[in-house]
Amino acid sequence: MPFRSGWVGMRMAQRVQGIALALALGAATAAAAPAPAAQAPSMPSIALHYGAKPPVDALQAFDIAVVEPDSGFDPRQAATPATAWFAYVSVGEVLESRAYFKDIPKAWFVGRNDAWNAPVIDQAADGWPAFYVDKVIAPLWQRGFRGFFLDTLDSYQLAARTDAERARQEAGLVRVIRAIKARYPEARLVFNRGFEILPQVHDLAYAVAFESLFRGWNQAQGRYVDVAQADRDWLLAQARTIREQYRLPVISIDYCPPADRRCARETAQRIRALGITPYVADPGLQTVGIGKVEVLPRRVLVVQERRPGVSIDDSEGVRFVSMPLNYLGYRVDFAETSEDLPEIGPDRYAGVVVYLSGNVTAQPGRFHAWVQARMAQGMPVVFLNDFGTSVSGTVARSFGLKAVKGRVSGPVEVLAKDRMMGFEMPVAPDRTQAEAIQVPDGAGYRSLLRLRSGTLTYDAAAITPWGGYVLGPYAVRQSGNGNGQSRWVVQPLDFLRAALRLPAMPVPDVTTENGRRLLTIHIDGDGFASRAEIPGGGFSGEVLFREIFDRYRLPMTMSVIQGEVSKDGMYPRLSAELEPIARKIFAQPYVEVASHTFSHPFEWSRTVPAQPGQPTQSSGAAVVEGDEAFHLSIPGYSMDLNREIGGSIDYINRTLAPAGKPVSMLLWSGDCQPPAEALRLTEKARVLNMNGGDTLITRSNPSWIAIAPLGINKPGGTFQVFAPNQNENVYTNLWHGPFYGFERVIETYELTDKPYRFKPVNIYYHSYSGTKAASLKALRKVYDYVLAQPLLPLHSTDYVRKVLDWQDMAVARDVGDGQPGGTGAEWIVRGDGNLRNLRWSGAGMPDVGAAHGVTGTSPAPGGGVYLHLDGGDARFAVRDTVTAPAAPQLAEANGIVREWSQRDGVTRFAFSGYFKPFFRLANAGNCRVSVDGKPVQAVRERNTLRVDTAPVTDPNHARQQVEVRCAG
Template sequence: MMRWLLALFISFHTWASTSDSVAFFYGQHQPLAEMTFYPGVVVQPDHISAEELKWLNERGIKTYAYLSVGESDAKDAKGLKVNASWQSQIMDQTSTRWKNHLNTRAKELKARGFYGLFLDTLDSYQLLPQDQQPVQRQALLAAVQSLSEQFQHHLILNRGFELLPWLKGQAERVVAEGLLSHFNPEDNSYKGTSQADQQWLSAQLNTAKALGFAVQVIDYAPFAKRAAMAQQIAKAGFAPWVTDGHLLTWGSSELTPVPRRVIVPFDSTLKPLINTQVHQRLSTLIEYLGYLPDYIDISKEPLPPADKALFAGVVVWAESAAFYRPELVSWLEKVQGKLPELLLGEIPQSPALLAGLGLNLQSLSPKGPFSQTEMASWLKGETALSLKNLEPYSATLAEGAEALISIKAGNGEPVLQGARTDKGAVVLSPWLIDALPLEENRWLINPVALLQKGLGLPPIPAPDVTTESGRRLFTLHIDGDAFPSRARFPGQPFAGEVMEKQIIEHYQLPITVSVIQGEVGPTGMYPKQSPQLEAIARDIFTKPYVEIASHTYSHPFFWSQIAGREKLTEQDTEYGFHLNIPGYNKIDLTKEIDGSIDYINERLAPKDKKVVMMLWSGDAAPGPVALAHARKMGVLNVNGGNTVMTRDNPSLSEIWPIGRPEGDLLYQVYAPIMNENVYTDLWHGPYFGFRRVRETFDITGHPYRLKPFGLYFHFYSATNPAGLQALRDDIGYVLSRPNTPAHLSHYARMAKDFYFSALARDAKGDWLLSSKYLRTLRLPKALGYAQLDASQGLAGATEDGRYLHVVNGDARFALAASASPRKPYLVSANVLLKSWQLPGKVAFKAWQKADLILANAEGCRFVSDQGPSYGGQQKDRLTEFSLPEGDFAGHLACGTQQ
């Protein structure tokens, strides 16, 4: 019997699956991304937040709320009988009080935004004496019909087979448990059902089908048996959902989930997530491999169950012994062997846990001097550790484990520092990051190999935000700082004027431009110059390739302090907490965010454009309150992170992840690469230092493409000829290489959606991607090649087969050891695809002259809906097409289609 649930039904991708299954999930951590593969999901009502419900609604997802019609668990409930199985009251359907309760509850759920109701306990009246049942049945029917009217017949019924003839047209769906198996809660076992029970339930479900209801079976099985059981149910003609007996893990239908989440515990009482090593150093590589760091603040929330359908592993990077709370150690011991574990840094006092990962910890500390004797060849990092003054843990190898790092003590005895088993791996402190002078760091081990071979993350098609249409994405954005500054050019023009003429208008690339209200507005720092400054800003914002952003009201310098992560006094700062705006002495987030956006929209933006982004200022580390303000205003947010690498410090440890969660579905998206400030010694010079961003582009592009071409700068780059020339050189550098220009908001949407994308496999083994904004999948070589001719949602792949071009966020494809597509497909382009159907509609946006390279397209032509057509130039097996910049809508005509 299903109790106290909330049903959530989502719009079904037209291509994604023939499944009509409803998913059931009672856990606390809502897997929203995985939910998007299904027409519905049932969750516990107390486990979904208003923002999660809003997210589902914004995805066009129908939401059905649970309502128990026949029983109550309330302490003060007085029914006709107790249901001994659940210790709940079977309620009197003729009771005015109960009728009022149902109507009140239904109104509350409708007010919250639910689309319909999932009605449970419809059979409970059958537990009453026989002579009471007719009147109860009639009253129950009246209650269901009343609820149906309130929700326009959007009801889901749990069983209630005797009622169905009278409820035809009053509800949409019927679900029932236990066709092939059932769960025994007394001993947590799974039992098969009898042939007679299967025949009876099949007959009932087929009768429901004949009455016009959609029907579904929910069965229970251990993880390893779910997919096969789901297929068996589907062959019987019913939509399947197979999960665990408590419905706390993600189940299977015709689709089997691909676990992408990696549990990453942190403790905000010791260190906020943004300051942790695991976030700053390792999450980038977890994301590169296509996985999601699922951060759990162990000081505030429980750790989830070991759900193999959702979670690919656990990473714990402990920076102090205090990190290992007893509940964390207990949880790690419990899930060991169920999920792969990677323990880094400090280690817990749990001999059993450590032995499972290959270490037997010794009580006596080893004595030096030490010498390294062995490190697995695949684990070697960017530098070697100096063993001078080393105070290592002392450990020996556990039985059946493989040594990863071993040093020799002064007495010649080996001392283990890292090991792995089939349950995961452990690497002890300090064998992770070597902190060098001048704030430089190096990996002592290979973090990518450690995740792949130590944690055991298998290769998967990786959602990728660095690339679009096969070429590295190119974004430009300007922080508003120094817009009013005088530039060192004849006549001393404002920096805003110089930037407009020399960069914005000259290149006409998609660019995100922000201003600081307190710098350009009439009540700010320069009221006399404000009319001129506002006029310049208005002119910039009219450009069709410019999107508008706010850089706040007063440019707060210390968002971490605003968020409560650190405490500063005026003496701790060189220049206060914000710009020195007359009469503004205390930071007001409403004024900084909401007010600055309203100011730009009302005074500076043209009528057909609005602010679309908030670009964070100062340390660019906003907390949840600031992020919530931006979300309330309907804008995306970017900036922060600290990705900056040069040939002097070419370490993967300096590359930040895509973004950071701040709870309640709030995300900060980090700037892909840092701005000219950090390349010019905080704008103290050399002013041409921003040229070195090209070194960062190279290092973040090979051997792993970790970031797009992201040019991020301030208006003060236009105040100095050297700074302006460096900016020109950087733009020229990118334009001389394959790239796809796009607005920063385009990147930000993809970046956030990275955390809400999901993978699955169908019964044939095909891969499915569910997303909204992601446009690229990166395919590891180990997986082979996508079979493009039979794929859906893919426009093509790069010539090496590694980058797959996703058209509208969703894709379905098979993989094989080789690729031999016969139909035309896109190899690469500098355009943003809107549609790619062959035969059918092709549409895209080109911010520059469009350059498209196709395979198998000899003799083909792009034919515009406006009339013109464009042939291509053949280059070996590829055909290159050149089309005007702008929006293209038409089709690709090949052979007889012409």
């Protein structure tokens, strides 16, 4: 919703009325700039977004976010501890769509704002202050809003024609504001203008805003305008009074076209240079603007056209494109050329990647018009494999490419290639996808691969001003022999970074914490009812508990399939023996409880009701009948998603889990491709979900294509988290042998650590690994290997929460530092506190000594450093040279660090860990440490200090308080 007071005619009238005041203050010239910031309280960063779905992920970068309350946004559900959510409220006008409109007596309407089609309310009406508090403010307070942006404070001037009438209206406004603060003294109120009443209520204001200091919007004419100097001088005079006399911070809200980020950035800098808090966005406030901070978009839209029968999980966008983008720090959303493509903008999306395997078949004209619209916004667009049409004539010109003449014949010759070409396999010249195009000479164009065949010389890959392209088969060379070993021909990280023009930024990273690579363990329940083929026999769960679980006692996630264990499953006669085994395992303090569904669906696409034209079943629950081969054969059972998820969780909680330790995770089964409905049911059951992805890189298949992304966004806003690594089933040829094959997962751990750390370590296997001597031996080898590495053991739920936090983290820059990236930049990174690791690989070094929320650094594989965080709110600068801080820094910790503070020579923090926890501090050679108020012994080496502490069952809640005091 735009501001009602954005009406230019009204604003000009008010300027004329107030010019005498401005002259009296000697401020009606450019010299009337506000006093330096030190003379008034500084204003936190603020954003205003009145869209239907406020983008919480981006807005949490700001200290205050003002939203339209009728959007349905619930501040109580937002895990944004560093951001205060304010509600937009209109005082002087009311839209007929407001719920309280029908309750307003008609006699209270005294005029109309025709520019916004909104009735103007008589502020002097008896009962209006009480009505406003009861009907407008109180419901919002109950919803969790504790701040309010008061708009249309000057709309009364549309109806009041005399000084006496204006005085009556102003007195009524004062009563409304005092009524709000009388009912809710803690409410923070931001006034939009209201200059005339400030002498009476300035002590009730948190800040004062106005619009259009440099750039404005003319609603009547529907156009952007440059603010006249005289109008700006008048506003600056008001700002001077507000800052110097009332000691309040001032906000200016200016307007630029939503795609013109340069206009927004420069305007925000001009406002800030005057000591005023800026926010610059589109006039409807539907996009994320630029204020004291600029949020870097962390989304990339991948557009593809899937072949019939190919699931989103198996699409090229997921298999090829997502992982490199995730590593670079970007969340991936998906769109199909056969569907309506979304209207996206540069405020939230860093670019578009199009992956096609031929011409677009559904309305190609619509598709290319959409692409051109994105390019016109300045949003980078990348084509991988194909343009989706023949690039010649008009199409070539639309891309700024030269259509050249020539005929393809004979072999293809490589004339020139960039170093990023020939990454996992050499460039193998192929003429099947030759396009008669070349990049022109000039800034912004760079050929990556120039080929010649016959009389045609063409560029098969290039960087362009609008993005870039790599034609097939020079993006990914897909295997044609069925072994699945495709290869990157172009180096995907380098290409995507260059083509999408991605700036250096601190990348949220889920692989590491406090300088140690993460370790998680989870077990799918398959085979829990199988008997071990080893001396002594017993069920697999018994053997695993004895030989693995209780031997290593590492934090782990254990699941069972209800249909294997319960009385109403496949083996009712064994249930009396199997359930006690499950109870014993779940009772261990290092085990968290999970479900592996009721019947272990093998093909999740068949668990939803049939589509039109296919056989249908009964209404209600998602039920499928017919061929039962897609799940375990359980007598009398027909597929029911509610029973698979909620039902299995209820069974485990009721029958197997210890009191106070319910199911925390659902581990997907079979092909691990659950539909959106299944994902929603896990949310309804209040459990996390994981599995799928197939990270299978080994020395015999050493391609990055065999490394899965973090997960996949599916329809309806659902997200599936992939397992970091794959289980023993694939290393043992689908459990056909060799049964020791799982030891090759060590190769996967090593290849996902260097040259870049793409993944944490994840020991993931099934219960049936407890049935054979060879598989048990392989498990012990894997466990012994990971214990020899510098790893931080966590539960799988900890990892899943990190991935979910990664999805929505905000990365922003202080707008006062110019362009994003580079040294001197001050960065703000915010999330919900579950992800506590950033990766910096740009120029310069983070200044940890002057940072907030950063506890230390450690080297990152592939170059750069990891930044250790203590929670979800970090702020730091990157500088060319950094003086080593004298205070202690966290060099390494096998545990979780929170609440880090350093003051008056004392470092304090909360610490805890699951398994052999310790922390090691740099710059601490002359320091003494106490834990929970008791002095502890420390191991000192050079200028570092190591302290070992006792493990806890739940480090997320049981925390030890550490205090470090240093001499001198």
